[in-house]
Amino acid sequence: MNEEYSKDVLAVDHQMRLDTVKKDTVEFNNFKTCFNYLSTIETKTIYFIICGSSGKNLFPLLYEQERIRFIYTYYIHKKTRIAWINSHTTDKFRGIFSNKANLIDKLIEDLTASLTPGPSLSIFSLTDKEKSVKDLNKEQAKFLWFQLLLEILLRLPTRKSAIKEVVNECKSHYYNNTLQLQKIDEFEKTYQASDAIDWYTRDSFLYRVLNQALRLQDIDAIFKLRLIINDIYNQLSVLHKESMLTTKKIFRVYRGQGIFLDEFKHLKNNVGGFISINSFFSATTSSVLALSFAGDGSGRPLIESVLFEIEIDSTIVAKPYGNIAKVSHLKTENEVLFSMGNIFQIESVEDLSEEIWVIKLILSTENKQLNDLIEHFKNVIGQRTDILTFGIFLYKMADFTRAEKYFRIILRQAYLNPLDKGRLFNCLGALYSEKGDYDRALKFYKKSLKFQLKYQIIMHDFDCLSSTYNNMGHLFDDKGQYNIALKYYQYTLFIYRNFPGSTQTDLAAAYGNIGCLQLKQKKFEIALKNLQKALDIRLRSLPANHPDISITYNNIGQIYFQKGSYQNALDNYKMALHNQQQYLTPTDPKLATTLNNMGELYSEVGCYDNALDNYKKAVDIQQKTLPLSHPDLAIMFDNIGCVYAKKGDHSTALEYFQKALTIELISLDKNHPIFAVTYNNIGNSYCKLEQYVIALRYFQKGLQVRLKSLPKKDLAFASIYNNMGLVHYQQKNYTQALKYHRRSLHIKRLHLPLNHPELGSSYNNIGLIYHKKDNYAKALKNYDKCIQIRLQSLPSNHPDLGITYDNIGMIYHDKEDYPNALIYFQKALDIQLPTNQASLHVTYLNFCQVYVKLKDREMASFYYNKYLELQN
Numbered sequence: 001m002n003e004e005y006s007k008d009v010l011a012v013d014h015q016m017r018l019d020t021v022k023k024d025t026v027e028f029n030n031f032k033t034c035f036n037y038l039s040t041i042e043t044k045t046i047y048f049i050i051c052g053s054s055g056k057n058l059f060p061l062l063y064e065q066e067r068i069r070f071i072y073t074y075y076i077h078k079k080t081r082i083a084w085i086n087s088h089t090t091d092k093f094r095g096i097f098s099n100k101a102n103l104i105d106k107l108i109e110d111l112t113a114s115l116t117p118g119p120s121l122s123i124f125s126l127t128d129k130e131k132s133v134k135d136l137n138k139e140q141a142k143f144l145w146f147q148l149l150l151e152i153l154l155r156l157p158t159r160k161s162a163i164k165e166v167v168n169e170c171k172s173h174y175y176n177n178t179l180q181l182q183k184i185d186e187f188e189k190t191y192q193a194s195d196a197i198d199w200y201t202r203d204s205f206l207y208r209v210l211n212q213a214l215r216l217q218d219i220d221a222i223f224k225l226r227l228i229i230n231d232i233y234n235q236l237s238v239l240h241k242e243s244m245l246t247t248k249k250i251f252r253v254y255r256g257q258g259i260f261l262d263e264f265k266h267l268k269n270n271v272g273g274f275i276s277i278n279s280f281f282s283a284t285t286s287s288v289l290a291l292s293f294a295g296d297g298s299g300r301p302l303i304e305s306v307l308f309e310i311e312i313d314s315t316i317v318a319k320p321y322g323n324i325a326k327v328s329h330l331k332t333e334n335e336v337l338f339s340m341g342n343i344f345q346i347e348s349v350e351d352l353s354e355e356i357w358v359i360k361l362i363l364s365t366e367n368k369q370l371n372d373l374i375e376h377f378k379n380v381i382g383q384r385t386d387i388l389t390f391g392i393f394l395y396k397m398a399d400f401t402r403a404e405k406y407f408r409i410i411l412r413q414a415y416l417n418p419l420d421k422g423r424l425f426n427c428l429g430a431l432y433s434e435k436g437d438y439d440r441a442l443k444f445y446k447k448s449l450k451f452q453l454k455y456q457i458i459m460h461d462f463d464c465l466s467s468t469y470n471n472m473g474h475l476f477d478d479k480g481q482y483n484i485a486l487k488y489y490q491y492t493l494f495i496y497r498n499f500p501g502s503t504q505t506d507l508a509a510a511y512g513n514i515g516c517l518q519l520k521q522k523k524f525e526i527a528l529k530n531l532q533k534a535l536d537i538r539l540r541s542l543p544a545n546h547p548d549i550s551i552t553y554n555n556i557g558q559i560y561f562q563k564g565s566y567q568n569a570l571d572n573y574k575m576a577l578h579n580q581q582q583y584l585t586p587t588d589p590k591l592a593t594t595l596n597n598m599g600e601l602y603s604e605v606g607c608y609d610n611a612l613d614n615y616k617k618a619v620d621i622q623q624k625t626l627p628l629s630h631p632d633l634a635i636m637f638d639n640i641g642c643v644y645a646k647k648g649d650h651s652t653a654l655e656y657f658q659k660a661l662t663i664e665l666i667s668l669d670k671n672h673p674i675f676a677v678t679y680n681n682i683g684n685s686y687c688k689l690e691q692y693v694i695a696l697r698y699f700q701k702g703l704q705v706r707l708k709s710l711p712k713k714d715l716a717f718a719s720i721y722n723n724m725g726l727v728h729y730q731q732k733n734y735t736q737a738l739k740y741h742r743r744s745l746h747i748k749r750l751h752l753p754l755n756h757p758e759l760g761s762s763y764n765n766i767g768l769i770y771h772k773k774d775n776y777a778k779a780l781k782n783y784d785k786c787i788q789i790r791l792q793s794l795p796s797n798h799p800d801l802g803i804t805y806d807n808i809g810m811i812y813h814d815k816e817d818y819p820n821a822l823i824y825f826q827k828a829l830d831i832q833l834p835t836n837q838a839s840l841h842v843t844y845l846n847f848c849q850v851y852v853k854l855k856d857r858e859m860a861s862f863y864y865n866k867y868l869e870l871q872n
Helices: 012-018 031-040 059-063 100-114 138-155 162-173 178-190 193-200 205-215 219-224 226-243 261-268 287-294 368-381 389-396 400-411 418-434 438-459 462-478 482-498 504-520 524-541 547-563 566-583 589-604 608-625 631-646 650-667 673-688 692-709 716-730 734-751 757-772 776-793 799-814 818-835 840-853 857-871
Strands: 046-051 068-074 093-097 121-124 250-260 274-277 281-284 303-313 321-323 335-338 344-351 356-363
Touching (some): 031 650, 046 100, 068 100, 093 100, 138 226, 162 205, 162 226, 178 205, 193 205, 205 219, 205 226, 219 226, 250 261, 250 287, 418 438, 462 482, 482 504, 504 547, 524 547, 673 692, 692 716, 716 757, 734 757, 757 776, 757 799, 799 818, 799 840, 818 840, 840 857
Parallel strands (some): 068 093
Antiparallel strands (some): 121 274, 281 335, 321 335, 344 356
16 A cells, blocks of 8 residues: 555454454555565455555556455555556456545455355366376366375375374364364264264254365375375275265256355366366255355456266276265255365256256266376376375475475474484475575475485485485586585485486486576586587487477587687577477467577577567467566566667667566565566666766666675676766766776676677777777777677677667777778678668768768768658
């Protein structure tokens, strides 16, 4: 909220009307703090109130937050139109309110309606290209989350403390409800596995607590309730086997309920797809009875009244279901209970009446693609059936926050053996490393090694040891401590090469990690050697279109790119892209990575339209698959801005840099290295727009970020010093400009090949300064070095060559050597004219000035008119 709203929007008299949710109301007046909070909470449905114009930049970022059900705007300036809202209205947006009471009334109405729907749904529409956990979109991942959840819960060993964990969890929900606490005490004293369905079907604590945990995917609660889940499943398995003897081959059951509008639309849009209801759920053989639970449409527009008609072929293999008349607390003959994990195909969604929809489902296990994918993910989590399995599964699904919670629970258990403790500490280290908490990650890796090095010789478990060494390598790699990282990568490689159990895939990964690290160290030749080893192994041992092969081509392309060998780089990027297009969906983030690499290359060689085309394709993919506040989008906006800057469109460039900065301020720590890149780019734009004081301020910001995270001679400082030199040059402070450009050149020469284009840029800039200081000999000397480098490393028509030819021409102009001046201006024109480059107008003006000095009015007028045409 804005400051002007802080004492007004939720004044005490109105907040009292929200007593039922008062303890769950959180206020923010800082975007970043707010988004950090959103990223940490998992078991909440969020109702988000935006106060005033602060919402303009927030809207697109809020819509993609799954936990946010509705958004409200409180705007006290009633007469002011909020034009920006019109382009952002969706089902989540509940309106603009200028009156506090109306806002609170609407919020309470929505809260009340949202308490009624039953179990949540997961829908899966499958293509043939989802082949790894990270290939899945959010809805697909949620679907498989529940499919594999049950698989893992059934594997976990039963502990004596399990019943106590159930009791404590239930009591935490009803600590001030005497009646329910009495029932919980009764449950603790009398519960047996054969009573699971009886207790679940009572109108009491267990049903509500279990369903809430499953709906909210609350890992803590699900783990504590695993005894009940397993007992209900096992009891249903027995009933299912018994019912097979008497049940018809094909029969139908029905379920009436209200579902949220967004879930209903999702069902309607995915006819032919698959649905899983994410808890145990009941149905009835009586359509009339089910219809009475469907509602009458009065919950609109939030809730739709639905009758599910479910067709069951009793001969197919499925998760258990059965008639629970004999074991239900309610003793109804018509009730059928389905286990969580059953899959149904959506046959149709039709209106039964104006108020009620009928959704026809078919119990299904017959889709080969879906079954293969589920089996693949079972293999991903491995064959272990121990207590760590669930956490490893969550980690593999990139569900790091829940994985951490689970591992923390296990860490408090007393029954782990030493080797399992080693594995657990390794997992926690990996989690904290993912979060960027490297100190804590290293602490857990060292604990892991302590246990493993003591017991692995006895247990012969080298898999975990190699994993820990590899993880430690990644940690030091991410911290920029490359020599230490290399040591751990080499330990990993040693294990893979010398101990049984390792695969060719493991060996290729080890060579790949070492090669990528050496790429960061600018050790291009040895990096290329190791990445080529990785590629050779992968080409021999993997399918031709395997994702790891594309990754390797991309990495090799990066080596050639940084060496300035652009054609080789492009060839490898194209190989990566070709492979990816064979197996990835059109919106897969890995495609965006390759398109970004190609965009970067085209930008470097001056093909700016090709660069923008690739960058914008990458952005389209990222905006469909990533949160709109994701740092990768900021990087892409920075890249696009740089292309516009090279095209001379500095206003558009600045817009993209500001977009990048907005995302970074929301999603990253203020000292993250990416800020230095964006501050540097913004400063460069202001410099080109002749706002030098602002430009220098941004360059100083970038410098301060770099100084906190990198050695003083890191290559990253070169661009900052270069740009600070450009500002001082524009301010005619040539001594300071020369100092910064020399610093930049010195750092570049420490890290880059002597013919790298970046060195050419430094020599060009130093030449400009000497020109301004009227030291023509030193200016020409630096321009000549620049030209020699650019002729070796850039295409013959690269714009930067044209700019330097123009600069040399101006030296001869100022020396009054007009024939030589014309020669170099013509060289520049030959490069610029075919593609109408941004610097073409400068060359026309330079020709005009020479012909004025030569008193050739006709030619001077000709080129001046050309100059004016471009200005218009």
